[in-house]
Amino acid sequence: MAIKTQRAARRTEGLSKAQIVEAAIAILDAQGDGALTFRALAAALSTGSGAIYWHLASRDDLLAAAADGIVAEVVDAVGEGASAREALRALALGLFDAIDAHPWLAAQLSRSPWQPASLRIFEGVGARVQAMGTPQAALFNAASALVSAILGMAGQNAANGAAPHAGPDRAAALGEVADQWARLDPAQHPFLRRIADQMRGHDDREQFLAGVDMILAGVATLR
């Protein structure tokens, strides 16, 4: 029904870049990076693949635009009232949740640091690192490290296997990995054996926040 309406609208108004990006995000979220083909996208918009190329330069351009839309929302949603450190936590958590909800985002953000989405993140993080009292000389390195660390941690989480944050599926999967670690050769992997139990029941979001706090403690030592 909604699709019919959209199609009708498109027929009279024509395709827009925003419409294409929206449809692309829907496919990416529902079926993952591999499912976003120009054929599938064209079918969803009931048009030809060539029509998409009139509005966008390439698949990469499409992904960059999709990433920028989502990141812009996250960055803009962070309140200004809190302390710089709290704002950084909120921004980091917003990015974590966005990447968790849109796992393809992680790969896209790591593709090019000069894409619009990356610049937004760098600006948002950097301004707060500065507000934390970081000396001017250390500002670029500190902000750069923090951005990479946040995206790296959130990306690893997304790569862990996406979806179910609770429920028996996740517990079973975690348990299997933990069992594997516990069975590793003690001479080769003593550390993994030691922490197998810690990984069994951990919460991804909590772990992410612990990592962010640890790194922010490092940022604070620069002052």
Added chain:
Amino acid sequence: MAIKTQRAARRTEGLSKAQIVEAAIAILDAQGDGALTFRALAAALSTGSGAIYWHLASRDDLLAAAADGIVAEVVDAVGEGASAREALRALALGLFDAIDAHPWLAAQLSRSPWQPASLRIFEGVGARVQAMGTPQAALFNAASALVSAILGMAGQNAANGAAPHAGPDRAAALGEVADQWARLDPAQHPFLRRIADQMRGHDDREQFLAGVDMILAGVATLR
């Protein structure tokens, strides 16, 4: 000449997985991720693409094996004599250099945290985080964050555009980006404008090490 010898050897000894992986790494390093096709790889080994599938399950399997070989060398090369913190710096720098030399490694390592290469890194980093005196309860979170941060920072560097670490090419490219940042809307991107000059002449390796040291300072606060 070297290729001829290799071909002759293969004819008598048959293909080995190690040989395939070696040839794959050569293609990846020389021409990048996109150039590693089964057709190109089969041609380099003067065989058919089906032969490769007898030794490896898929393209992903091939990339995982290639990554594991390189990471194993890096992890094993870290000396045990130094302090835990110095060993962590050395390991991080080894990973940075490996990812800089093999840019495709970054994407591969971020694909799955359960692949052999990732486990090696986790073990190598985690054991030293423990040796730094990190409390047992914080061990898993701290090691996990540090691994993701190191790979995130090294990956961002690799995504910056690969090759030339010195020379006029790099300086010109950096200058262009810096100029762009300096021209951004002050209302939208005050931070990027402010640090445009710092990014102009920075050294990637130095910046990476500064980031690692900052994060290690955060790890140390857990004790």
Added chain:
DNA sequence: ACCTGAACACCGTTCAAGT
């Protein structure tokens, strides 16, 4: 056991032709 290479079921991108 191991290799060959054609065949299958796809891709992103281009472009003449339409409206």
Added chain:
DNA sequence: ACCTGAACACCGTTCAAGT
């Protein structure tokens, strides 16, 4: 100006047929 959809130049993977 914008859309259509066939065509081009590719992919990873499979598998009957060979040795």
